[in-house]
Amino acid sequence: MNSTQRQGRPNVLLITVDQMRFDCLSIAGHPVVETPNLDELARSGVRFSRAYSATPTCVPARAAIFTGQSQRAHGRVGYQDCVPWNYKETLPGELAKAGYHTQCIGKMHVYPARNLLGFHNVMLHDGYLHHNRNNHGIPMQEHYDQVDDYLQWLRERVPGADMTDLGLDCNSSTVARPWHLAEMQHPTNWVVTQSIDFLRRRDPGKPFFLWMSFVRPHPPFDPPQAYLDLYEDADIPEPSVGDWAETEDPDLAGYSPITGRGLVPKRRLRKAMAAYYALITHIDHQIGRFLQSLNEYGELGNTVILFTSDHGELLGDHHLFRKSLPYEGSTRVPFIVSDPGNRLGLQSGTVSDHVVEMRDIMPSLLEAAGVPIPETVEGESIWRLASAGRDGGSKPDWRPHLHGEHAQGLQSNHWVTDGKEKYIWFSQTGKEQFFDLVEDPNELHNAIGDEDRQERIRYWRSVLIRELEGREEGYTDGHQLITGRKPVAVLSHIL
Template identity: 70%
Template structure:
């Protein structure tokens, strides 16, 4: 184990993107998306194919990253702005204690916006946040002009420029158009440029922890034209639509550019999908740009790299868009661990199928750094899994596999307060059980036979025992919760959902 505060500690490069689906990697078999740099990180590292975010929206997902905790313990069970972040132990804070120079570039999405949460410095672009943009909002302590470093920089390059110049809403998952300024001014390029500058000005006597946090491919879907051109004529498959999904749209919800469901005109949807994929390839190229410079500084082999997303994007699956729902497009995320210098002894090229979650990032990073993992952390280090090789049935398992996976979580509990679609769900990566807390509706998917979640098998006789098992598991998960969703004997529908648990507001 590395010694805290010594040169033996590796640098940590933590790369997150916002709203990227689990399947949008060439190496994962996507028929359209091109991700050469991420593919190479996966080919020479370890890809976790069953990674999830327990609460799939920006704020609770980032709380899991910062604290290593489950939603029940970090307290954010839905999307709610302007609730202060007062966590005593955070991933960057623990790394700073262990001798690291800690830096974030890009999206934090905490409150107040300038809270460092253990970082020595933050250069910020959170994207368009409504509570900061509204000048009349007395609840917002930080107006956008004060907290967004990218916007200040952009206006130095292009006077009076703004994030809304394209006319695209920050939640518009069904409309797109190309970026109209030079590519170097795009927020994706800016995050990399600022991260490269950090390499120049970092403390050379310390290992560094750099969180390179991109807003895209979260809307607006505004890729530079060169990347949109890669996809504009591609044969893009139509999204899957389950037998349980809405089949008609009498209210024409799909015409709303910021809808979360509805039948979107096919031409508009194809353009949005092309732009979404283009943003991912743009990100991939810029990540490749940073890795080249990291190598120029001689730090590539001294750096552990983690790549993931905070949540996914439904992108028309089952006529749904955005996130917060428990389906694979929303809750399942890409996850790659790479160790160019082979300091950790990872099984290069392995694909792991255990269910991991964003809470596992903090203990993994601290484990790699040789730093103390706080008792309050719920997640577990995935390093032993990454050393154990592939668990695929067609490959011989390493002798260390049994010890590595012994006691790994049997399932993940996820949730999201989301109005009438508020949900709780359980998965082991092979099955998924969903309970909608406001209506009591249940869904069950056999992910091995039905990976696209096309058939709700909750009423199929062959799965009756499975559903009883999963329902009982959820009753146990929720019986101690303050909302009252479970009395220990049954699930109780109709309880008002809470986006934030009471102890955070005390």
């Protein structure tokens, strides 16, 4: 007898990857990327084609997943490490209180690093985090040697190994080389190996919540050679470059890992793109490995599955790289739900164009588990969007738009979108952009000056003003946007 037959509740499997673009699924029409296992999840489940990360870097995106809140409520509106996580209601915490056996394997990126945040156990690998490695004259409160489980595991097998052995920077999206050790020792394989072991050692009398949290395809771009070989000779399309992008580099400054922008030699960029796609296929195959084990344990049909990424990767679009900026490659993510046991009545094989976001994960998974949703949660459960029982196929009421942002010095930005149009405001310079995502999905033309767009631009500007009313930074007086107000990465109410 399996655990869910005893409890009458489904297991919950959350699979997240780090820095995967929305379009890197073969089922979504990507001309190169191969993702057979994720494609099958989408065919048997529902794929959300307009999923976003409202604050697209690791820390704030994960705050939204853990709390089900908007960035205004969870308080992390930019990237800042070493700010304690003191949230009372969290996704794993609510499931644990309801009798679930809760386990995270892989990346958490919380502080302190070993903060359980409601999990019964965490097998941790956050990747290379600067605050756990660098000592700039300030005594470190925690060091990677003390907090990273994968590194300890690796060093038992490869004495002296480190995460920097390949010489690749943890934030560079422009350089790549193949993984140098056995494939089974790659961090992607480690997450799945430990997850399969969890199936063996879990409490058999409880349903489980497992968060498989991969660090890749976040840099370093280090796929096993067999996966890199899949893309070495592929006809990889060049990145999209808008009419508004910087296209000259007279000082030969090249790519800046600090700003995430710059011109990169085509050969190097192509290699990086091939490695990025290879990491995604590697993850896909390892997800397939885990799903096979889940089936062997008799739990696949008793498990609700959600797959997504915390944010995207610009990967050279508009000569930009990494994340945090308001463009589709950075903010838009894959989002797939699957219910092999058909508990939720999903309209299998369909694609939803409703705008969903990281904050919707917590209420969705709690509802699937039959667990009450705390009042602190601002996201909404997505199951009614994916249900086969909608009356006459009519669209249910849903959020009319999403407000996204990221504090980042001169690049600090705010944006609003309904998945069809997008308005962007850079708070420090006052620069504005407007994109028609239906006619111009690659954001090639900034229509902010087009006469026929002015009514829509005024509308979206007013929407952003309403979203920013009352913010401590003073971005608006309720009538207009105010340029030059000092951005903060963390709002004062959580400090």
